[in-house]
Amino acid sequence: MAATISRTTAATLLSNVQRGLSPIELLYTPNDRWPLPRKFRPHHLHLSISILDSSFNPPTKAHLALAKVPRHDPTGHAYDAKIFLLSVRNADKSLKPTDATYIQRLEMMLLLAQETVRKGHRHPIAVAVIDEPTFAGKASKLRAFLEERVVNLGIQRPELNFLMGFDTLERLFAPRYYGDSPEDPEAEAKMFKALDKFFSEEQDNARVVYARRGGSPNEEATLALADRFIQQKRVELVELDEDVDTTSSTRVREAIRERKSWAPLVPPSILQYLKNEKLYTWP
Numbered sequence: 001m002a003a004t005i006s007r008t009t010a011a012t013l014l015s016n017v018q019r020g021l022s023p024i025e026l027l028y029t030p031n032d033r034w035p036l037p038r039k040f041r042p043h044h045l046h047l048s049i050s051i052l053d054s055s056f057n058p059p060t061k062a063h064l065a066l067a068k069v070p071r072h073d074p075t076g077h078a079y080d081a082k083i084f085l086l087s088v089r090n091a092d093k094s095l096k097p098t099d100a101t102y103i104q105r106l107e108m109m110l111l112l113a114q115e116t117v118r119k120g121h122r123h124p125i126a127v128a129v130i131d132e133p134t135f136a137g138k139a140s141k142l143r144a145f146l147e148e149r150v151v152n153l154g155i156q157r158p159e160l161n162f163l164m165g166f167d168t169l170e171r172l173f174a175p176r177y178y179g180d181s182p183e184d185p186e187a188e189a190k191m192f193k194a195l196d197k198f199f200s201e202e203q204d205n206a207r208v209v210y211a212r213r214g215g216s217p218n219e220e221a222t223l224a225l226a227d228r229f230i231q232q233k234r235v236e237l238v239e240l241d242e243d244v245d246t247t248s249s250t251r252v253r254e255a256i257r258e259r260k261s262w263a264p265l266v267p268p269s270i271l272q273y274l275k276n277e278k279l280y281t282w283p
């Protein structure tokens with residue numbers, strides 16, 4: 001059955017987050033047990049969750065490929081649960097009049113969650129919204145939110161695996177996002193303090209799973225800053241299933257506006273949605 005949510009309900013949940021009434025709202029879960037795995041056993045005290053945080057403007061095949069990355073685990077266990085997370089406050093972007101509205105993005109995220117159904121196996125993906133620009137902030141809110149859902153089972157500190165492309169990894173390790181002002185001389189020290197908490201197993205227990213995205217002139221510098229966490233296996237490189245190197249939401253928006261070919265860049269349900277809603281057709 002297709003996952004749907006009324007626009008009124010979506011608007012209420014969105015407004016709760018935007019007005020600071022809730023740190024996170026869940027718009028959709030694949031079942032009532034989520035984030036528990038289907039075959040939950042009482043001794044299963046560790047949850048491993050993957051999170052694709054994005055502005056979904058619109059979702060592309062690259063987002064889908066990231067969402068499908070299997071968990072790299074020597075014991076062969078898959079992620080217990082997954083989240084498509086819409087950030088209504090982005091560290092770098094603000095909403096433009098020609099962009100998809102947040103409600104439209106949430107509707108597309110639901111469609112994307114449906115696209116992950118493969119050979120009868122539905123990925124346990126929930127759709128949620130948060131108002132938090134940095135990963136350190138997202139992790140502490142998510143941890144508290146998820147722990148509350150599973151507190152009666154004695155599960156603590158779920159492992160939070162943030163899926164991202166290299167351009168986002170570069171910004172996770174960029175001191176400018178952590179200083180009090182653009183010239184803050186303590187920015188790098190503050191960044192490492194925030195990241196130590198973010199990656200610590202005893203604290204926010206986050207991990208980062210990143211994919212290459214074309215080349216980057218800053219690759220060496222970023223990997224040098226990330227080195228400590230790479231050694232601790234808290235930052236891990238993965239290969240995507242499909243060749244989506246040059247796919248981006250910007251490319252889709254521009255191609256629609258310029259009436260160039262864009263259909264191959266998005267999953268079929270998103271193609272249909274963008275056509276129905278006539279999105280990005282205005283300059």
Ligand SMILES: Nc1ncnc2c1ncn2[C@@H]1O[C@H](COP(=O)(O)OP(=O)(O)OP(=O)(O)O)[C@@H](O)[C@H]1O
Nearest residue numbers: 054055056062164165168213244245247248249250
């Ligand atoms: N082609 C890709 N390869 C690897 N990672 C990707 C790719 N496209 C998006 N991502 C990653 O997915 C996450 C969410 O992406 P985001 O919503 O910013 O998409 P985008 O295509 O970069 O958007 P825009 O073009 O609007 O800036 C980011 O961590 C981004 O690096």
Ligand SMILES: NC(=O)c1ccc[n+]([C@@H]2O[C@H](COP(=O)(O)O)[C@@H](O)[C@H]2O)c1
Nearest residue numbers: 055087090091092133134135171172177
């Ligand atoms: N240092 C950080 O934690 C940091 C820096 C830049 C972007 N982000 C976040 O990364 C996500 C993806 O960003 P873009 O949509 O700009 O690619 C957004 O939620 C954004 O707010 C986090």
